[in-house]
Amino acid sequence: MEGFFSVFTVELLNSGIRLATPILLAALGGALCNQAGVLNLALESKMLLGAFVGILAAFYLGNSYVGLLVAMAAGGLLGLLFAFLYHKYKVDLVILAIAFNLIIVELTVFVMRALFGNVGSWSDPSIVRIPDIQIPILHDIPFIGPILSGYNIIVYFSWLVTIAMFIFLYKMRGGRHLRAVGENKSAAETVGINAVLLQTLALVISGALAGLGGAFLSIGHLKLFTRNMSNGRGWIAIAAAMFGVNHPIGVFLASLFFGFADAFSVRIQNVTDLPPNLVKLLPNVATLLVLIIIALRSKIALSMARRRFRSQLRADEAARPAETSL
Amino acid sequence: MTQNRLLKLLDTIMVPVLAMISGLIVMGILIILIKKPLFESYAILFSTGFGCEKYGNCIFITALERATPLIFTGLSAVVAFRSGMFSIGQEGQYLVGAVAAAWLGYVIHLPPILHPLLLMLAAMLAGAAYGWIPGILRVKLGVNELLATIMLNSIAALVTEHLVQFPMRADKSTTAHSPVIDKTAYLTSFVPGSNWGMGFVIAVIAVIVVLLYLWRTKAGYEQRMAGQSKLFALYGGIPSDKSAIRAMLISGALAGLAGAVEVMGVHHRIMTGFSTGLGFDGLTAAILGQIHPIGVFIVAILFSGLKLGAQLGLQLQLEIPRELGGTIIGFIILFVAAGKLYEDSIVRVRNWFARRNSHSLKG
Numbered sequence: 001m002e003g004f005f006s007v008f009t010v011e012l013l014n015s016g017i018r019l020a021t022p023i024l025l026a027a028l029g030g031a032l033c034n035q036a037g038v039l040n041l042a043l044e045s046k047m048l049l050g051a052f053v054g055i056l057a058a059f060y061l062g063n064s065y066v067g068l069l070v071a072m073a074a075g076g077l078l079g080l081l082f083a084f085l086y087h088k089y090k091v092d093l094v095i096l097a098i099a100f101n102l103i104i105v106e107l108t109v110f111v112m113r114a115l116f117g118n119v120g121s122w123s124d125p126s127i128v129r130i131p132d133i134q135i136p137i138l139h140d141i142p143f144i145g146p147i148l149s150g151y152n153i154i155v156y157f158s159w160l161v162t163i164a165m166f167i168f169l170y171k172m173r174g175g176r177h178l179r180a181v182g183e184n185k186s187a188a189e190t191v192g193i194n195a196v197l198l199q200t201l202a203l204v205i206s207g208a209l210a211g212l213g214g215a216f217l218s219i220g221h222l223k224l225f226t227r228n229m230s231n232g233r234g235w236i237a238i239a240a241a242m243f244g245v246n247h248p249i250g251v252f253l254a255s256l257f258f259g260f261a262d263a264f265s266v267r268i269q270n271v272t273d274l275p276p277n278l279v280k281l282l283p284n285v286a287t288l289l290v291l292i293i294i295a296l297r298s299k300i301a302l303s304m305a306r307r308r309f310r311s312q313l314r315a316d317e318a319a320r321p322a323e324t325s326l
Numbered sequence: 327m328t329q330n331r332l333l334k335l336l337d338t339i340m341v342p343v344l345a346m347i348s349g350l351i352v353m354g355i356l357i358i359l360i361k362k363p364l365f366e367s368y369a370i371l372f373s374t375g376f377g378c379e380k381y382g383n384c385i386f387i388t389a390l391e392r393a394t395p396l397i398f399t400g401l402s403a404v405v406a407f408r409s410g411m412f413s414i415g416q417e418g419q420y421l422v423g424a425v426a427a428a429w430l431g432y433v434i435h436l437p438p439i440l441h442p443l444l445l446m447l448a449a450m451l452a453g454a455a456y457g458w459i460p461g462i463l464r465v466k467l468g469v470n471e472l473l474a475t476i477m478l479n480s481i482a483a484l485v486t487e488h489l490v491q492f493p494m495r496a497d498k499s500t501t502a503h504s505p506v507i508d509k510t511a512y513l514t515s516f517v518p519g520s521n522w523g524m525g526f527v528i529a530v531i532a533v534i535v536v537l538l539y540l541w542r543t544k545a546g547y548e549q550r551m552a553g554q555s556k557l558f559a560l561y562g563g564i565p566s567d568k569s570a571i572r573a574m575l576i577s578g579a580l581a582g583l584a585g586a587v588e589v590m591g592v593h594h595r596i597m598t599g600f601s602t603g604l605g606f607d608g609l610t611a612a613i614l615g616q617i618h619p620i621g622v623f624i625v626a627i628l629f630s631g632l633k634l635g636a637q638l639g640l641q642l643q644l645e646i647p648r649e650l651g652g653t654i655i656g657f658i659i660l661f662v663a664a665g666k667l668y669e670d671s672i673v674r675v676r677n678w679f680a681r682r683n684s685h686s687l688k689g
Contacts, residue, residue, distance in 0.1 A: 085663075089667060090666060091663045095613060096660070096663050096664075098609065098610070098613075099657075099659035099660035101656075102606070102610065103653055103657060105656075106656060109647065110653055113647035113649065277485070277487045278484070281481055281484050281485070285481065287477050288474060291469050291473055291477070295468045295469040
């Protein structure tokens with residue numbers, strides 16, 4: 001028993017939270033888009049773009065924090081381009097996402113090789129990794145301190161975004177309008193809500209968040225860029241947004257789940273001698289299972305609603321003879 | 327009548343052709359940005375990718391060889407899309423098929439002709455089974471098939487990697503690979519020194535079969551109707567769920583066949599890094615080929631030529647990173663998706679055609 005639990009350490013929690021961060025940032029953006037009724041399947045490409053542009057900016061401008069901002073701007077711009085193509089030319093968002101995935105995967109390597117020669121991955125000693133910050137008082141609390149403190153600014157920022165998005169969506173007028181657009185676009189437009197603007201806003205913010213999530217990989221967690229560095233995290237983020245029913249808190253918990261699945265598979269590789277390729281399956285299998293759970297959940301909700309409707313119908317019918325007899 | 331058909335054909339190919347031209351313009355911009363000679367690049371790209379230096383050293387034949395699995399995965403995507411299933415699981419199904427073929431290739435010993443047939447059948451069954459999973463999940467539970475197939479792709483890639491490195495590994499060489507399959511299971515090649523051979527013939531047969539299936543059989547009609555409008559199909563009494571499952575089975579079988587042909591005709595074994603994004607390329611070939619078997623056939627050859635031209639021409643001769651080829655293909659897909667960009671020019675060309683025809687009638 002003890003041997004099994006030796007896997008669960010504070011370090012595992014720490015790395016779980018770290019690995020959850022890029023997924024969380026992208027998934028929050030995805031959830032915002034889903035709430036606004038635009039399908040954002042291109043999180044993967046925005047993440048990869050953020051990872052690449054972030055480390056480039058950190059290198060050329062000599063400041064990793066500036067790199068983060070540039071990564072966000074790049075992701076946001078790509079989101080703006082999506083919104084433009086979607087609203088102006090009615091481009092199919094699924095095909096658009098597939099096209100951009102291919103373009104960004106190849107273009108980032110193309111630019112990397114054009115700039116730095118024929119390399120598979122690139123790093124430079126002058127690049128500074130975003131430093132970890134200990135939160136003064138929180139850090140000294142036993143047990144909770146080491147779990148909640150000691151991450152870099154992106155991790156804390158992702159928590160802030162979770163709270164901010166919750167407040168925006170459920171406590172503010174703009175958020176209510178955004179959800180109304182997602183619920184029924186033409187109805188929202190009839191009452192004077194600018195649906196195009198809100199959907200554009202959602203795509204831009206989601207792009208910026210995914211870009212930041214990507215930059216977390218290249219200058220926050222590691223200190224290098226490799227081909228296809230996001231490695232499917234953008235797709236997992238889409239599943240996380242669905243798993244968390246597009247609610248910021250739900251998305252937060254779902255992302256933590258995927259982060260821990262990731263950290264767990266890394267940890268198991270170090271502790272046991274299970275074949276590494278099979279252990280790496282864990283996050284993918286978890287995602288597939290989650291997709292099935294999501295589907296089952298909505299199916300059950302549908303059948304419950306149907307049953308409620310039927311019993312309501314039966315109750316009405318039972319009431320009617322009583323009325324006629326009066 | 328013929329004139330109408332011509333106009334219809336023009337309408338279909340107009341957007342892909344314009345998208346290709348736009349993609350090549352983007353390529354020019356990228357080449358100017360990295361300060362390489364522009365016109366020389368175009369010349370080298372096409373002369374290498376689609377050219378022949380001398381008999382036996384023909385890169386175009388290599389392009390046809392590379393196009394072979396792409397045609398299968400492209401057809402696989404066509405069958406799935408036409409039934410309304412947005413499956414991008416070709417990569418996983420291709421790997422499953424390849425593993426099945428490679429394993430049976432050295433485990434079972436059979437006479438020629440029978441051996442390749444058995445391998446192809448096994449690969450098709452394996453691919454179909456792997457395609458059935460997202461199909462049944464979609465139909466019975468409503469699981470998003472796009473996300474499900476993405477996850478199944480990475481699962482297949484990791485499991486294949488494991489199989490090649492441990493249970494199926496032939497020897498302790500630096501790059502893990504499985505034992506070579508029996509000579510009886512090889513697909514013959516047409517040109518000595520290249521692997522362009524029977525696989526290509528099978529691909530052409532597959533194009534014709536898919537074409538006939540989708541447009542000349544009842545099952546194919548049901549499938550296309552279910553893909554175009556699920557509600558309409560239901561009104562017409564077409565079981566759209568059944569046709570979706572059937573589509574996923576066929577789509578999986580085609581992608582699995584791609585794996586078998588690649589094993590039997592080219593590598594004769596399976597090794598680390600066997601998946602090179604062929605499934606994804608097939609998907610893009612399907613989109614650019616207007617989700618039509620003949621379109622897929624043409625685009626697959628064009629893609630392979632472009633990639634080879636970028637790899638062997640641009641990278642080796644001009645030191646332009648070969649990722650340029652993939653980037654251009656991505657941009658071409660983008661331009662196809664944004665087909666409305668070209669609407670004005672299409673209308674103009676149509677008018678020009680109409681005017682010319684009316685002139686010739688008067689004359």
